[in-house]
Amino acid sequence: MAVLSYPLVCWQLDDDSVFGMLLGTDFQAVERNAKRLKTAMAEILQRERERGRFVPDPDVDEPQLRIVKVQVNLAHRTDKGSFPVPTRTEIAVAAVYGAKASEGYLKCWLPWLEESFYYYDEAQLPMLIQHFTRDRLDGTAPEQAQRYVARGTPWLEVVESRREDREAARQYVPRHVRDAHAQLAIVADRLPEVGGRRSAQGLSETAWEQGALVDEIAARLARGGNLLLVGETGVGKSVVIAEAIRKAHRATTHRTAPPTFWRSNSERLVGRAKYLGEWQALCDQAMQWLDISRGVLWVTDFLNLLQIGGEGPEESMAAYLLPALKRGTLRLIGEANPGELEAARRRLPAFVDCFEPMSLPEMDGQRARRVLELFAAQSKSALSVEIEQPALDIGYRLLTRYVRYERFPGKAVRFFGECVREAIADREPVVTETRAIAQFARFTGLPERFLRDDQPLDDAEVQAYFAGQLFGQDAAIRHLKDVVYLFKSGLNDPAKPIATLLFAGPTGVGKTAAAKALAGYFYGANSGVDPLFRVDMSEFQHAFQIARLIGTGKRPGKLVEHVRQRPFSVVLLDEIEKADASVFDMLLGVLDEGRLRDSHGRVTDFRGTIVVMTTNLGVRHGSSPGFAGFDAAVDATQEIRQFFRPEFFNRIDRLVHFAPLGREAIASIARQELQALERREGLLRRGLTLRFAPSVVDFVATVGFSPRYGARPLQRAVEQHVVAAIARALFGDVPDGATLEVDIVDGAVQARVC
Numbered sequence: 001m002a003v004l005s006y007p008l009v010c011w012q013l014d015d016d017s018v019f020g021m022l023l024g025t026d027f028q029a030v031e032r033n034a035k036r037l038k039t040a041m042a043e044i045l046q047r048e049r050e051r052g053r054f055v056p057d058p059d060v061d062e063p064q065l066r067i068v069k070v071q072v073n074l075a076h077r078t079d080k081g082s083f084p085v086p087t088r089t090e091i092a093v094a095a096v097y098g099a100k101a102s103e104g105y106l107k108c109w110l111p112w113l114e115e116s117f118y119y120y121d122e123a124q125l126p127m128l129i130q131h132f133t134r135d136r137l138d139g140t141a142p143e144q145a146q147r148y149v150a151r152g153t154p155w156l157e158v159v160e161s162r163r164e165d166r167e168a169a170r171q172y173v174p175r176h177v178r179d180a181h182a183q184l185a186i187v188a189d190r191l192p193e194v195g196g197r198r199s200a201q202g203l204s205e206t207a208w209e210q211g212a213l214v215d216e217i218a219a220r221l222a223r224g225g226n227l228l229l230v231g232e233t234g235v236g237k238s239v240v241i242a243e244a245i246r247k248a249h250r251a252t253t254h255r256t257a258p259p260t261f262w263r264s265n266s267e268r269l270v271g272r273a274k275y276l277g278e279w280q281a282l283c284d285q286a287m288q289w290l291d292i293s294r295g296v297l298w299v300t301d302f303l304n305l306l307q308i309g310g311e312g313p314e315e316s317m318a319a320y321l322l323p324a325l326k327r328g329t330l331r332l333i334g335e336a337n338p339g340e341l342e343a344a345r346r347r348l349p350a351f352v353d354c355f356e357p358m359s360l361p362e363m364d365g366q367r368a369r370r371v372l373e374l375f376a377a378q379s380k381s382a383l384s385v386e387i388e389q390p391a392l393d394i395g396y397r398l399l400t401r402y403v404r405y406e407r408f409p410g411k412a413v414r415f416f417g418e419c420v421r422e423a424i425a426d427r428e429p430v431v432t433e434t435r436a437i438a439q440f441a442r443f444t445g446l447p448e449r450f451l452r453d454d455q456p457l458d459d460a461e462v463q464a465y466f467a468g469q470l471f472g473q474d475a476a477i478r479h480l481k482d483v484v485y486l487f488k489s490g491l492n493d494p495a496k497p498i499a500t501l502l503f504a505g506p507t508g509v510g511k512t513a514a515a516k517a518l519a520g521y522f523y524g525a526n527s528g529v530d531p532l533f534r535v536d537m538s539e540f541q542h543a544f545q546i547a548r549l550i551g552t553g554k555r556p557g558k559l560v561e562h563v564r565q566r567p568f569s570v571v572l573l574d575e576i577e578k579a580d581a582s583v584f585d586m587l588l589g590v591l592d593e594g595r596l597r598d599s600h601g602r603v604t605d606f607r608g609t610i611v612v613m614t615t616n617l618g619v620r621h622g623s624s625p626g627f628a629g630f631d632a633a634v635d636a637t638q639e640i641r642q643f644f645r646p647e648f649f650n651r652i653d654r655l656v657h658f659a660p661l662g663r664e665a666i667a668s669i670a671r672q673e674l675q676a677l678e679r680r681e682g683l684l685r686r687g688l689t690l691r692f693a694p695s696v697v698d699f700v701a702t703v704g705f706s707p708r709y710g711a712r713p714l715q716r717a718v719e720q721h722v723v724a725a726i727a728r729a730l731f732g733d734v735p736d737g738a739t740l741e742v743d744i745v746d747g748a749v750q751a752r753v754c
Helices: 034-050 122-137 142-148 165-170 175-187 211-223 237-252 266-270 278-292 302-306 317-327 338-347 365-383 389-402 410-425 433-444 459-467 474-489 511-523 543-550 558-565 581-593 633-643 663-679 681-686 694-703 714-730
Strands: 002-014 017-022 027-031 064-072 075-078 081-084 089-100 105-110 115-119 155-163 189-191 227-230 260-264 295-299 331-336 356-359 499-504 532-536 570-574 595-597 603-605 610-615 654-657 689-692 739-745 748-753
Touching (some): 017 034, 027 034, 089 122, 089 142, 115 122, 115 175, 122 142, 142 410, 175 260, 175 278, 189 237, 211 227, 227 237, 227 338, 237 295, 237 331, 266 278, 266 302, 266 317, 278 317, 302 317, 302 338, 331 338, 365 389, 365 410, 389 410, 410 433, 474 499, 474 511, 474 654, 499 511, 532 558, 543 581, 558 570, 558 603, 581 595, 633 654, 663 681, 663 694, 663 714, 694 714
Parallel strands (some): 227 331, 227 356, 260 295, 295 331, 499 654
Antiparallel strands (some): 002 155, 017 027, 064 089, 075 081, 089 105, 105 115, 189 260, 595 603, 739 748
């Protein structure tokens, strides 16, 4: 009889609950205090042994806990790129470490980062903690890094458990197998995971309502062979596989040489390759270690196996692994959506034939709602955060209507997980309907006026919003208002983008401004993200350039990458007539079905976007007298119809004509540009205000208008004449908080203190 001591790391969740993770196992619990937590863990260990299940020995003899301060480089991410936070952020990282004298190694866990590693020199431990923390957090957005910050100060307890000597004999692992495990741990994660798999909120990830499928997959894993789980994004493939592996692991621990389970991806397996041909050697090493360990490898990016390696699928990593799969010396688990499976079968059918496919369909509404109820119950019991029933109802309705690019239950669990995380951060014990709606608005950018049925739209308010953004375009404003009303009433076609609009008119009359106004009205609730994505279609005048738009291989193009990251936005395809005909062919599926499928079967969903295209077709520059112009919509429509093929033109919801600007519209735009100057940083910092004489507005409107380019030169005129005059004035004696009067003196703009 041996007494084993297991490290238990604890956090105080609130006054009445303590969360504990038993390191080296997948056991976690929440109890009222540390004493009850230790008792519960000891009972779990004893119960598992009595049932004949495998319980690992403690990985270290005398565990210790330290808090390490690590400086990480966070970054804000937008559709325009990644912008590093100017200063480093200090993160307090909990590390539990110790030695295993009988085995000659040292091990460290970083529980909240879900990381663990072996090391062989105590002097290297601080450096390794810094390395693993920065590897996980560098480049992460501040709001995402928040999930890795421990709530409160952790402490370490020890749980003692008794083990029979005959059980130790059964659990003995030869040294060469342990060495293979250590090598595999460099390129893969051992499953079941150290500390168990948790969501970002500290809740265990469970395959609710999938018990029968989990049992079937676990039985097949225990029996042998290769498995491929097929299902759409969000149906829960990863959670089902993880749950099945845990069950298969428990079911096979009684064997003399049980299988081991590992998780990795194609890039991690061969990521250390530096030279031509080196990736094949790394594959050989991984297969050798898996063979020694009787390992089953779960590859999370199945399709990438056909893209990494040589130029084509016949020279890819999948082709290199194919002989071992056929011999049965390599066992793999994969996951893919139906499109990826079809693409893989088309590219390398022999590889796909080595797998036994299993289908995971989307849950129906009744089962999805039961999952939400189970998630709410777990949130209340584990984290003391209640999700009210109205919040569950509105969340389910909003996710069903708007988030169509993902499936239940994944999208619901992720959404309400974020609601719980926000509630914990705000120290709120309840997720209400109001909080759920606010969270959905931040997630999508859709304002609450679209999300709440009890908030009707005010026609005067909608008119005032667009009239304040567009000047002299009453007909265009009517079209934009119609798009708003269709969407609010739920009458837009759910199988297409929210709207597909073609803006036609001269340069500088407000087409881009209309797209910006539409983006702000529909998706302006998330103030940290620009809801407008502009693509200059003159950059895609040749067929080969389409790859930059949609991508090639594993690298997505600029359009696909944006929509995957920002599925709720306005996509502006500027000067669409300049694009190659192949671009129009590519857009047919987007305009008709709201979906874009690449050559690898990956689908990008446009059904949450508004697609706006602009064109100068039909413009007669010589016919415009400058400020006034006339309505040539009929002639422009005829020319546009002649340019675009019928199957493309007929997929456009609305053709919106923009007329040349009149003098009053130009003056309004000039006034708007001048008023925007007060928001410049140099004026705000000193508390300065501006007062513009009417002559300045007339001057800017006259100088900044071009019959050919419309109001586009206005901003340049403001910078050259008005901003320059204000800058010169600021070099004089201008006290903070003063008002500067801007006027025309001797035909030039001058600014002086009132």
